[in-house]
């Protein structure tokens with residue numbers, strides 16, 4: 439695992455979206471459409487919650503990896519680059535969530 443793992447995975451996913459559904463899980467998901475991909479993200483998020491509440495660290499690690507993978511597939515399907523998500527996080531860096539919420543309620 440290196441810092442560019444998510445970027446390499448993003449590139450692989452972009453390539454596989456146009457791949458052979460018989461040979462590629464990403465291509466198979468793409469073939470099932472946006473609704474199915476979004477559903478998978480929801481399922482994997484639920485599995486993360488379950489692992490956090492009743493699993494061990496290893497289970498949580500595995501489910502978190504599944505969630506990140508499926509989230510990248512969803513972003514790829516929608517044409518939203520990972521760099522845009524990271525830029526948004528960078529934009530938020532240093533702003534407390536408490537302060538941000540207060541600024542919205544004013």
Ligand SMILES: N=c1c2ncn([C@@H]3O[C@H](COP(=O)(O)OP(=O)(O)OP(=O)(O)O)[C@@H](O)[C@H]3O)c2ncn1[C@@H]1O[C@H](COP(=O)(O)O)[C@@H](O)[C@H]1O
Nearest residue numbers: 447450451454457461462463464465466478503504507508
């Ligand atoms: N990181 C992953 C990865 N994580 C999880 N998965 C797959 O995600 C699927 C999730 O399992 P589920 O049981 O929830 O899904 P399912 O049973 O297939 O689907 P449904 O029951 O919802 O229809 C499993 O088939 C896992 O193997 C992944 N498949 C691929 N990758 C990466 O994506 C790359 C491209 O994969 P392919 O598109 O298959 O070539 C691979 O080289 C990996 O780097």
